[in-house]
Amino acid sequence: MNLGYWEIKSWFTNIDFAVVGSGIVGLHAALRLRERFPESRILVLERGPLPQGASTKNAGFACFGSLSEIIDDLNNHTEEEVIALIRKRWEGLQLLRRRLGDAAIDLKPYGGYELFLKEDTAGYEECLRRMPFVNELLKPLFKTDVFAREVDRFGFKGIHEYLIFNPFEAQIDTGSMMQALLKEALKHDILVLNGQTVTAYHEMQDCVQVSLGDFSFSAKKLLFATNGFATSITNGAVMPARAQVLITEPIAGLDIKGTFHIDRGYYYFRNIDNRILLGGARNLDFEGETTTAFGTTDRIQGRLEQVLREIILPDTEFTIAHRWSGIMGMGSHKMPVVQQLSEHVYCGVRLGGMGVAIGSIVGAELAGLV
Missing domain, CATH: 3.50.50.60 (FAD/NAD(P)-binding domain)
Structure with missing residues (x-):
């Protein structure tokens, strides 16, 4: 040196x-x-x-787990473990806000939504069926229901009628x-x-x-x-997981506000500066995305663009402005x-x-x- x-x-x-x-x-x-x-x-x-x-390099989601992700966790962990994890996430968000202040992180409490693709009828029906149970599970922490059904008002295509809304989610500028x-x-x-x-x-x-x-x-x-x-x-208790992301150029008249999840959180998008930021699709290639190498791949970026074009912005022209990736830490x-x-x-x-x-x-x- x-x-x-x-x-x-x-x-x-x-x-x-x-x-x-x-x-x-x-x-x-x-x-x-x-x-x-x-x-x-x-x-x-x-x-x-x-x-x-x-x-x-993340998407700036102040969230603690979509309904389908929480249900998936309940299938693989005990109720006590899932509640403890959600509590830790929620308390962590409050600590971040106290440490820096909402203005410094540009927190916008637009709430969060989960979309269900038409082909995921089983997952959609399971979430609707188990939503009251999950709400009861989380009520001691949030003092009210976390999840509720809402009719899609954003003009998405290829999804089931109801979105799952969570008023406790927000977005920040990371x-x-x-x-x-x-x-x-x-x-x-x-x-x-x-x-x-x-x-x-x-x-x-x-x-x-x-x-x-x-x-x-x-x-x-x-x-x-x-x-x-x-x-x-x-x-080996921690394994790298690359997350690929893209963002559009500004879109005139964009009326999408919030944080959004699809497919147990494997896809996620939000509005930012009149753009749509979209990331995910790691489940298309778990082996290839278990890497510490930054970069993007045609397969995953192509799928992200397809989701943008067919589901999120089906009637809107858009241009991709930038692509990137971040490295997360996952485990069993x-x-x-x-x-x-x-x-x-x-x-x-x-x-x-x-x-x-x-x-x-x-x-x-x-x-x-x-």
């Missing part, structure tokens, strides 16, 4: 806490550490020019959110260094030796907040992995595609382990 004396002294000396990853989890962990240890030296390391992974978090970190004397890849770490008796290529420094504690890039440090269980890995090393990872909702509370819990 060809560092000089002043650089080593100012940035890499007497580090109490080194946090790997400057996304939602990493910055919330650093801020919580500052609250707990006011005099400590905290260094956040980020390998990308911007927060890599999903923190600045770019504004991350800028606000970075400003908070700087305000609280937390160093954030970009372009720094942790290539190895070695635990000593009273510290951790952290390697950045051919340079290394010591930190008393090392915290990983690398989500989808945490496969190796968690022995949807609860995040927040644990101590060794004497001086910790991790808060596997957000399950719900980083906006759960990232702040996972960061706080990660800092709480120290």
Whole structure:
């Protein structure tokens, strides 16, 4: 790295806490550490020019699970586990709002909707049938029904008559959110260094030796907040999941407002700046999308365009303005992995595609382990 004396002294000396990853989890962990240890030296390391992974690449959904996703979870987890996960997501969203304020994250409480494709009659009927049960399950947390039927008023095509509406969902601007978090970190004397890849770490008796290529420094504690890039440090408990996204050019007279899910959350779209942002279709190629490589594929992008053209905007001309991808962290269980890995090393990872909702509370819990 060809560092000089002043650089080593100012940035890499007497580090109490080194946090790997400057996304939602990493910055919330650093801020919580500052609250707990006011005099400590905290260094956040980020390998990308911007927060890599999903923190600045997601769709900006302030949500905690569509009805079909919750029903799918109930088929694979206990009721207690599903309720605990939804509670964690909901409390995480409230923590994010308290930390930054609704104006800073541009929160818009338009509510959320779930669409059901005509060919998914079984899933549609199951959701309508089990909706009262799920509402009762969630009533202790929300004090009222979460889900209700609504007739489609947006002009979608190829879907069943009713949408499922959730008034507790909202949308945010994740770019504004991350800028606000970075400003908070700087305000609280937390160093954030970009372009720094942790290539190895070695635990000593009273510290951790952290390697950045051919340079290394010591930190008393090392915290990983690398989500989808945490496969190796968690022995495979976390697997990467690439999520591909596209966004249209502005559309005159666009009358779609809200956050929308299709097919158990595998497709999701929203309005933003008179555009439609659409992501998903990972279930077309689970194997190919289990990767940490950023990029897009013709197969998935083609399907996203088809959904736009045939379902979301069937009578509207549109042009694709931009395409991108983010890397999520998934696993066999949807609860995040927040644990101590060794004497001086910790991790808060596997957000399950719900980083906006759960990232702040996972960061706080990660800092709480120290």
